[in-house]
Amino acid sequence: MSRTLKLSGQVIALAAVAGMLGLLVWRLTHQSHPPKIGGPAPAFSLKRIDGSGVVDLAALRGKPVVLNFWASWCVPCKGEAAALEAAYKRYRSQGVVFLGVDYHDVTGDARTFLSHHDVTYTTVQDGSGMVGDRYGITGVPETYFIDRRGRLVGVHIAGPITDPKLARQFDEGVRAALSS
Amino acid sequence: MILRTAAALVAALVLAAPAAAACTQPRTSLSYLEGQIMCPTCHTTLDQSSAPAALRIEALISKRIAQCWTADQIRAELVQNFGAGILAAPPRKGFDLLAWWLPIAGVIAGAALLAFGVWRWSRARDGDGEPPPGDAGRLDPESERRLDDALARFE
Numbered sequence: 001m002s003r004t005l006k007l008s009g010q011v012i013a014l015a016a017v018a019g020m021l022g023l024l025v026w027r028l029t030h031q032s033h034p035p036k037i038g039g040p041a042p043a044f045s046l047k048r049i050d051g052s053g054v055v056d057l058a059a060l061r062g063k064p065v066v067l068n069f070w071a072s073w074c075v076p077c078k079g080e081a082a083a084l085e086a087a088y089k090r091y092r093s094q095g096v097v098f099l100g101v102d103y104h105d106v107t108g109d110a111r112t113f114l115s116h117h118d119v120t121y122t123t124v125q126d127g128s129g130m131v132g133d134r135y136g137i138t139g140v141p142e143t144y145f146i147d148r149r150g151r152l153v154g155v156h157i158a159g160p161i162t163d164p165k166l167a168r169q170f171d172e173g174v175r176a177a178l179s180s
Numbered sequence: 181m182i183l184r185t186a187a188a189l190v191a192a193l194v195l196a197a198p199a200a201a202a203c204t205q206p207r208t209s210l211s212y213l214e215g216q217i218m219c220p221t222c223h224t225t226l227d228q229s230s231a232p233a234a235l236r237i238e239a240l241i242s243k244r245i246a247q248c249w250t251a252d253q254i255r256a257e258l259v260q261n262f263g264a265g266i267l268a269a270p271p272r273k274g275f276d277l278l279a280w281w282l283p284i285a286g287v288i289a290g291a292a293l294l295a296f297g298v299w300r301w302s303r304a305r306d307g308d309g310e311p312p313p314g315d316a317g318r319l320d321p322e323s324e325r326r327l328d329d330a331l332a333r334f335e
Contacts, residue, residue, distance in 0.1 A: 009293070073232035104220040104233050106240050107261055128263030129220055 034136025037156060041067070041146045042134040046124035049102050049110050055124050057099075058150075064177035065146040066091075066098045069132055071105045072113035074140045080160035081117035083167070088121045091174055099124065103132045103140050145173035147180040203248035213241050213251055216268050217258060225268050 035042055045056040057065070068084060070077040088098040100123035102110045107125060114123060126132055135144060138158065145154040154173030161170040214226035219234035226234050226241075237258070244254045258266045270276035319327065 005296075071233065073236045075232070104262065106236050108240070109236055127261045128265060130263070 034156070035134075035152055037152050037154070039152060041065075041144065041150055041152050042131070044126075044131040044134070046101065046126055046131060048122065049107065049125040050114055050119075050123045055099065055122060057146075060097055060099070060146075061150050062148050064094075064096045064148060064174070066096060066174060066177070067101060067135075067144040067146060068098065069101045069103045069126075069135070069137050069140050069142045071103050071140045072109040073105065076160040076162075077141045078113075078117070079162045080141050081113070081119060083161050085117070085119055085121070087161070087170065087174070092121075094178060096174060096178065098122070101126050101131060103137070104129045143170065143173070145177040147177045149180070151180070153177050153180055205248075205250065207245055207248065208251040208254070210238060210241055210245060213254060214238060216255070217241070218266055218268050220262055220266060 041057065043057050045054050045058075047054050066087075068080075070080070084098065084100075088096075092098070098121035100114075100119065100121060102123055102125045104127065105125070107127070110123070110125065113119075132140075135142075141160050143157040143161065144152055147153045154176035155169050157166050157169055157173065159166050161167045211227070217226050217237065218224070219226055219229035219231050219237070221233045222229050222231045226238055240258075241254055244257070249257075255267065264271070264276075270279040272280060
């Protein structure tokens with residue numbers, strides 16, 4: 001009886017330790033790392049905030065994409081909105097798709113923001129922040145460029161493109177997305 | 181100054197009374213909810229955060245309270261908007277119940293193991309120094325004879 005109990009106790013203790021180790025390994029292997037430029041853009045499918053339906057990144061394969069993470073509570077995003085809209089109008093004739101990703105935001109506030117800043121390109125909602133985390137963003141606004149083959153190209157812009165240096169990087173990023 | 185304060189108080193009462201009366205159930209409060217909702221960008225509860233995202237969520241909660249929404253309705257809207265991670269504690273239903281019951285089960289199992297260990301240890305101590313029960317302590321006849329012989333040599 002006591003031997004059985006002792007054995008059961010040992011098995012339970014071993015199972016608990018194995019479970020903890022499993023959790024640790026899972027946590028370590030599932031940590032989000034920012035994607036590498038040149039590597040594939042992390043896939044996602046998100047609900048549109050400016051209309052109905054969802055946008056699947058995979059469905060945009062074959063088109064250069066400018067992916068901009070923003071939020072209505074982000075002050076620099078307000079300054080950037082007009083510059084992005086102007087860039088969209090400048091590049092859309094070349095087939096460049098602009099996609100706004102509203103990160104950790106209140107839906108009503110985001111819609112007010114889009115209307116107030118006359119944003120006309122497609123915007124999707126990442127309320128839980130899962131897609132932003134997958135892209136390794138550390139704040140908003142941040143911008144990525146995706147080429148026709150679904151790879152990240154150019155540079156990862158962390159900051160508003162109203163900054164002259166970032167504006168140059170933005171144009172380089174669009175050109176990189178267009179050329180490959 | 182006193183007149184101004186009194187006027188503001190009267191105005192607040194006049195404005196607040198119909199609004200409060202419009203709700204069919206008691207209003208929830210921001211202070212009640214802000215300890216239960218996480219700031220999505222800084223990963224602390226709203227009452228501990230002054231991040232812009234937290235302030236926007238607080239503004240939304242205040243707006244919903246003014247519209248007589250219940251705490252459950254507000255939480256549901258926030259979960260729909262931000263996902264279940266916006267809640268500081270997991271919901272008490274479905275698979276999430278495990279998060280509530282596992283720690284309790286762990287404490288009970290630990291207490292039971294400790295109690296069992298103490299019981300075993302105290303029993304082992306009680307058994308120390310006692311003569312072996314039954315015939316186990318007696319010598320066989322041959323050994324008894326040899327012991328008697330050995331003792332006789334000393335006499």
